[in-house]
Amino acid sequence: MEVAQSLLGQHLVRRPADAQSTPGRYEIVEVEAYTQDDPASHAFNGPSKRSSIMFGPPGHAYVYFIYGMYHCLNAVTELDGVAGAVLIRGLRALPPPTGEEAGLPSRKIEPSELSQKIGPKLDGPGKLCRALAIDLAHNGVALFDHRSPLFIAPGVSPLPGTIIATPRIGISKAQDRPWRFIIDTRAGGGKTDR
DNA sequence: TCCGGGATTTAA
DNA sequence: TAAATCCCGGAA
Numbered sequence: 718m719e720v721a722q723s724l725l726g727q728h729l730v731r732r733p734a735d736a737q738s739t740p741g742r743y744e745i746v747e748v749e750a751y752t753q754d755d756p757a758s759h760a761f762n763g764p765s766k767r768s769s770i771m772f773g774p775p776g777h778a779y780v781y782f783i784y785g786m787y788h789c790l791n792a793v794t795e796l797d798g799v800a801g802a803v804l805i806r807g808l809r810a811l812p813p814p815t816g817e818e819a820g821l822p823s824r825k826i827e828p829s830e831l832s833q834k835i836g837p838k839l840d841g842p843g844k845l846c847r848a849l850a851i852d853l854a855h856n857g858v859a860l861f862d863h864r865s866p867l868f869i870a871p872g873v874s875p876l877p878g879t880i881i882a883t884p885r886i887g888i889s890k891a892q893d894r895p896w897r898f899i900i901d902t903r904a905g906g907g908k909t910d911r
Numbered sequence: 912t913c914c915g916g917g918a919t920t921t922a923a
Numbered sequence: 924t925a926a927a928t929c930c931c932g933g934a935a
Contacts (some may be wrong), residue, residue, distance in 0.1 A: 785928025787919050844921045
């Protein structure tokens with residue numbers, strides 16, 4: 718919840734399997750919070766093989782597969798023993814870090830030409846996981862360990878008043894909880910950190 | 912072991 | 924509005 722909002726503006730870094738390549742960097746612009754007493758959460762019925770990671774220590778990735786075709790990425794939030802996660806729903810590709818001469822594309826992850834189809838904006842939890850090639854293999858990775866293939870780095874926190882809270886999407890239960898948070902990036906920024 | 916549904920996306 | 928299509932969880 719508070720953690721969900723604090724993740725907005727932080728940077729998600731995708732390290733390619735090829736350690737030499739430049740990691741892709743994305744700003745987190747949309748999230749949703751899920752808690753243990755939340756009927757819409759996978760953890761609602763207690764720990765299970767799939768959701769057990771949510772009951773573990775915070776700072777780890779919870780990845781699940783849904784509808785037979787999409788993965789969704791979450792960040793585990795609550796203390797060890799308590800379930801809680803933040804679903805990453807939207808990303809924004811950031812320009813390659815300076816010194817990225819060489820003409821390498823900012824996105825080093827390439828499911829072939831698929832990356833071409835996907836624009837700089839990644840809306841939707843399933844889409845962004847496909848774009849970053851995130852799958853169940855990333856379930857449980859430490860999100861604050863820079864050695865991970867996928868981790869979160871400090872970014873630019875959104876200014877006060879630029880976070881919009883709305884009801885969550887795509888669920889059939891507890892739709893009344895306004896736990897979806899979006900950075901209000903109007904007119905090209907809001908995140909113009911200067 | 913089998914069966915139904917799901918925190919989604921895209922296309923008609 | 925429906926289909927694509929895999930994994931999880933509960934029932935048998």
